[in-house]
Amino acid sequence: MADGSLTAGARVPSTRALASDLGISRTTVTAAFEQLAAEGFLLTSSGRAARVATPPVATPVVRPVPGRRGKAGRSMSLSASLSVSLSGYGRRVAATEMPAIPASPAAAIDFRYGAVASRDFPTLVWRRAYQAELLRRQPSLFYVAPEGEASLRRALQGYLRRARGLVCDAEQIVVVHGSQQGIDLCARLLLEPGDDFVFEDPGYLMARRGFEAVGARMAPVRVDAHGLDTASLPQDGRARLAFVTPSHQFPLGGVLPVARRMALLQWAQRNRAWVVEDDYDGEFRYGQRPIDALQSIDTDGRVIYIGTFSKALSPQLRLGYLVLPVELVPVFRHAKRLADRHAPVLDQRVLASLIDSGAYERHVRRVRRENERRRAELLAAVARNLPSDARVDGTAAGLHVVLWLPGLKAVDEEAFADAARQKGVGVYPLSPLFASRKGAKARAAGFILGYAGLTVAEIDEGVRVLGQAVREFA
Amino acid sequence: MADGSLTAGARVPSTRALASDLGISRTTVTAAFEQLAAEGFLLTSSGRAARVATPPVATPVVRPVPGRRGKAGRSMSLSASLSVSLSGYGRRVAATEMPAIPASPAAAIDFRYGAVASRDFPTLVWRRAYQAELLRRQPSLFYVAPEGEASLRRALQGYLRRARGLVCDAEQIVVVHGSQQGIDLCARLLLEPGDDFVFEDPGYLMARRGFEAVGARMAPVRVDAHGLDTASLPQDGRARLAFVTPSHQFPLGGVLPVARRMALLQWAQRNRAWVVEDDYDGEFRYGQRPIDALQSIDTDGRVIYIGTFSKALSPQLRLGYLVLPVELVPVFRHAKRLADRHAPVLDQRVLASLIDSGAYERHVRRVRRENERRRAELLAAVARNLPSDARVDGTAAGLHVVLWLPGLKAVDEEAFADAARQKGVGVYPLSPLFASRKGAKARAAGFILGYAGLTVAEIDEGVRVLGQAVREFA
Numbered sequence: 004m005a006d007g008s009l010t011a012g013a014r015v016p017s018t019r020a021l022a023s024d025l026g027i028s029r030t031t032v033t034a035a036f037e038q039l040a041a042e043g044f045l046l047t048s049s050g051r052a053a054r055v056a057t058p059p060v061a062t063p064v065v066r067p068v069p070g071r072r073g074k075a076g077r078s079m080s081l082s083a084s085l086s087v088s089l090s091g092y093g094r095r096v097a098a099t100e101m102p103a104i105p106a107s108p109a110a111a112i113d114f115r116y117g118a119v120a121s122r123d124f125p126t127l128v129w130r131r132a133y134q135a136e137l138l139r140r141q142p143s144l145f146y147v148a149p150e151g152e153a154s155l156r157r158a159l160q161g162y163l164r165r166a167r168g169l170v171c172d173a174e175q176i177v178v179v180h181g182s183q184q185g186i187d188l189c190a191r192l193l194l195e196p197g198d199d200f201v202f203e204d205p206g207y208l209m210a211r212r213g214f215e216a217v218g219a220r221m222a223p224v225r226v227d228a229h230g231l232d233t234a235s236l237p238q239d240g241r242a243r244l245a246f247v248t249p250s251h252q253f254p255l256g257g258v259l260p261v262a263r264r265m266a267l268l269q270w271a272q273r274n275r276a277w278v279v280e281d282d283y284d285g286e287f288r289y290g291q292r293p294i295d296a297l298q299s300i301d302t303d304g305r306v307i308y309i310g311t312f313s314k315a316l317s318p319q320l321r322l323g324y325l326v327l328p329v330e331l332v333p334v335f336r337h338a339k340r341l342a343d344r345h346a347p348v349l350d351q352r353v354l355a356s357l358i359d360s361g362a363y364e365r366h367v368r369r370v371r372r373e374n375e376r377r378r379a380e381l382l383a384a385v386a387r388n389l390p391s392d393a394r395v396d397g398t399a400a401g402l403h404v405v406l407w408l409p410g411l412k413a414v415d416e417e418a419f420a421d422a423a424r425q426k427g428v429g430v431y432p433l434s435p436l437f438a439s440r441k442g443a444k445a446r447a448a449g450f451i452l453g454y455a456g457l458t459v460a461e462i463d464e465g466v467r468v469l470g471q472a473v474r475e476f477a
Numbered sequence: 478m479a480d481g482s483l484t485a486g487a488r489v490p491s492t493r494a495l496a497s498d499l500g501i502s503r504t505t506v507t508a509a510f511e512q513l514a515a516e517g518f519l520l521t522s523s524g525r526a527a528r529v530a531t532p533p534v535a536t537p538v539v540r541p542v543p544g545r546r547g548k549a550g551r552s553m554s555l556s557a558s559l560s561v562s563l564s565g566y567g568r569r570v571a572a573t574e575m576p577a578i579p580a581s582p583a584a585a586i587d588f589r590y591g592a593v594a595s596r597d598f599p600t601l602v603w604r605r606a607y608q609a610e611l612l613r614r615q616p617s618l619f620y621v622a623p624e625g626e627a628s629l630r631r632a633l634q635g636y637l638r639r640a641r642g643l644v645c646d647a648e649q650i651v652v653v654h655g656s657q658q659g660i661d662l663c664a665r666l667l668l669e670p671g672d673d674f675v676f677e678d679p680g681y682l683m684a685r686r687g688f689e690a691v692g693a694r695m696a697p698v699r700v701d702a703h704g705l706d707t708a709s710l711p712q713d714g715r716a717r718l719a720f721v722t723p724s725h726q727f728p729l730g731g732v733l734p735v736a737r738r739m740a741l742l743q744w745a746q747r748n749r750a751w752v753v754e755d756d757y758d759g760e761f762r763y764g765q766r767p768i769d770a771l772q773s774i775d776t777d778g779r780v781i782y783i784g785t786f787s788k789a790l791s792p793q794l795r796l797g798y799l800v801l802p803v804e805l806v807p808v809f810r811h812a813k814r815l816a817d818r819h820a821p822v823l824d825q826r827v828l829a830s831l832i833d834s835g836a837y838e839r840h841v842r843r844v845r846r847e848n849e850r851r852r853a854e855l856l857a858a859v860a861r862n863l864p865s866d867a868r869v870d871g872t873a874a875g876l877h878v879v880l881w882l883p884g885l886k887a888v889d890e891e892a893f894a895d896a897a898r899q900k901g902v903g904v905y906p907l908s909p910l911f912a913s914r915k916g917a918k919a920r921a922a923g924f925i926l927g928y929a930g931l932t933v934a935e936i937d938e939g940v941r942v943l944g945q946a947v948r949e950f951a
Binding site: 034037038041042043044056088089090091092093096097099101104108113115117118119120121124126129130133134137138140141142143144145146147148149179180181183184187191192193194195198209212213216217229243258259260261262263264275277290291292294295317318319320321322333334337338340341342343344345346347348349350399456457 | 508511512515516517518530562563564565566567570571573575578582587589591592593594595598600603604607608611612614615616617618619620621622623653654655657658661665666667668669672683686687690691703717732733734735736737738749751764765766768769791792793794795796807808811812814815816817818819820821822823824873930931
């Protein structure tokens with residue numbers, strides 16, 4: 004049939020004849036005929052000879068998908084996909100530059116930001132809770148509500164009040180696949196192509212990419228040691244949304260003072276703009292009680308709070324949550340359902356049980372102490388090994404610091420990071436996080452050093468090697 | 478400060494004086510001052526009296542978020558959210574009608590489609606594999622590649638070739654959060670507001686909603702006993718995409734014959750349109766070997782194949798995958814990364830190990846036998862209990878059938894479903910899955926009966942009760 008030697012309507016040999024011709028069992032031939040009939044190649048009716056189906060639209064030639072091997076690899080140029088027909092969103096996404104994701108750490112001692120130590124993960128507690136939830140009988144397995152399990156949302160409500168000062172109802176919470184999905188949902192639902200969004204300069208690149216992908220335009224606002232400089236907020240009324248990290252500015256590390264928090268909220272109210280508060284590491288504040296979330300002083304329902312389990316548990320879990328102004332709850336639930344129905348149920352129930360039992364907060368305290376030790380070692384090692392003009396910023400909170408090396412300029416960052424990587428140490432240039440390359444010749448070189456994935460000994464050794472690299476770089 | 482009795486620049490009492498005044502320890506007062514300074518309320522410098530920070534922008538009055546309790550509940554009207562500023566996408570999503578998700582089964586014996594029996598889930602095998610993966614040491618926990626774990630993609634490539642005839646490279650696979658995310662990514666990347674998409678009439682509502690939400694317009698094409706009627710495909714060149722379920726049309730159950738498969742692919746080629754093949758239950762074909770996927774005869778790189786673990790394992794896992802034409806691989810990877818970075822790592826590794834060990838395919842065979850038994854019982858019970866003109870369609874494959882009751886008309890479907898629910902049995906009207914209500918007065922009533930979540934005894938009893946309901950309905 005495929006090569007045209009049997010045409011539409013032609014009778015095919017009987018199963019008996021074919022079995023005898025081919026020397027195989029008639030059962031086999033019958034099964035083959037049934038399969039051909041089921042796939043539409045043959046017309047059969049009982050007692051009559053089978054015929055080739057009509058109309059025989061075309062010759063199905065099964066070939067492998069063209070150009071498979073090697074062409075879809077990681078190095079494939081994105082411009083190739085621009086030639087195929089994509090939506091406006093698709094074309095913007097195809098053209099988006101994104102940092103590479105190395106399959107393994109890029110260096111023996113890698114200060115990559117976002118990594119957490121696997122020995123910090125509460126394996127035994129997690130395993131026990133997971134088993135309990137896995138064995139809990141449900142009548143049947145079905146889709147659940149898009150906003151997430153009620154038990155987790157109730158547990159989060161209490162946790163957020165205790166830990167982050169948030170005042171909210173469990174109904175305002177939507178569980179998402181990590182903070183990136185929270186950002187993406189905000190981008191899709193709140194920004195139109197051509198809208199402006201206020202963005203910290205420097206700021207968190209994956210959020211910027213998410214907003215730009217929907218066609219919105221960045222309105223960068225400078226950041227100083229106290230976070231976003233609210234005096235520089237645009238007053239042209241074009242911004243529909245501001246993305247901020249008030250608890251610990253990413254990357255520079257400032258904590259937004261209350262006066263600026265109020266100024267930001269008033270700006271949002273005047274401009275009818277949304278404020279997206281990414282509280283990516285708010286639990287990790289050292290020396291003092293964590294500062295309450297910006298959401299806690301929002302009286303106008305303008306703040307969308309994004310929380311995550313990536314830092315306290317694991318970025319590989321892909322679980323986070325939004326706390327929404329009540330007016331936005333229904334549309335975010337619908338959008339979450341259209342995006343992927345809901346977050347995985349088992350992981351949600353495990354988290355709920357860990358929060359309810361107090362195990363989660365004990366764990367966070369333990370990890371905070373671990374990271375306090377790492378941070379102390381990092382600061383001590385910098386003082387011991389780096390030039391006296393080296394400065395470390397953003398140490399009050401979080402899981403990373405910014406290391407400034409005034410002996411180098413920002414334009415040297417890539418070359419220095421390469422030199423350090425040659426010696427087995429990964430550090431990450433600050434410049435790609437700025438809105439533009441302007442000023443990079445005058446600015447001191449800055450690097451992000453995440454420490455949550457390393458041991459104290461690795462931190463010590465890593466900074467020692469960095470000191471060497473600085474002396475040799477000149 | 479909040480009520481204005483301490484203004485900017487004012488000196489505050491010393492910690493010593495305040496401790497003595499209030500009769501509390503100086504440590505407590507000092508901690509409070511440090512917190513106030515950290516939050517930006519106070520300016521402190523060593524040796525000098527603390528002052529109220531300047532500029533005191535406003536009075537932070539911490540009030541609860543307005544109108545919290547009860548307002549964000551499930552019944553909240555979506556029209557309220559239309560008054561807030563949303564994107565075009567947001568406004569479409571807010572206006573989208575979606576079926577309710579009952580927290581628990583709507584009836585004692587619920588033939589809801591998409592549910593699977595929890596006793597079919599391979600709990601012990603899953604638990605063992607999960608523990609092994611949980612305890613496997615990683616150097617640190619970090620984000621992984623957006624397309625998913627290489628081990629799972631390799632395992633899937635082999636599985637798809639064996640089970641579904643797919644010819645692809647592991648590089649063409651992107652792991653997603655269930656087939657809904659696959660649909661959403663296709664909608665975002667391939668459709669522009671105003672574009673047409675070809676859609677089976679009747680068809681899968683959540684896919685239709687996903688395409689409509691990006692502003693595309695449905696071009697419905699009629700479905701008969703053999704699936705999509707390809708002779709009715711629009712020839713105006715406006716459709717950019719066709720969404721099809723060739724292995725087992727949802728909901729009517731036809732299997733698309735090879736002649737129509739070829740016609741569909743030729744149409745796609747002529748129209749430069751994408752074909753999205755939702756193979757939602759392709760593993761479940763009874764009597765015969767499952768028919769190979771449409772993707773397996775696509776020589777032009779136009780088919781995007783969507784697979785899922787929702788039917789063979791659990792819809793609560795939220796795991797599925799796309800097999801993409803090579804040209805689309807880079808843009809889908811970028812989009813997945815912007816959407817939520819990647820799927821959860823542990824679940825992916827567990828699946829990879831189950832497929833590699835053969836446990837997954839043994840499990841699928843076992844569940845297929847279970848469902849074959851359920852299907853047989855359903856057909857027998859219908860013959861025993863329902864009027865002789867009742868007809869059951871779509872029985873060759875899948876986990877649901879369509880029950881036609883020619884004694885009733887389509888306009889009676891809701892009333893009959895309500896009557897059945899009163900008796901403790903849930904069945905689901907077909908009409909909402911049609912593109913329009915036209916013809917509902919003439920058409921026989923049809924209901925979707927999913928059986929994968931029920932026991933044989935429940936199926937038997939459920940159909941018996943349905944028979945009663947039919948006799949009483951008149």
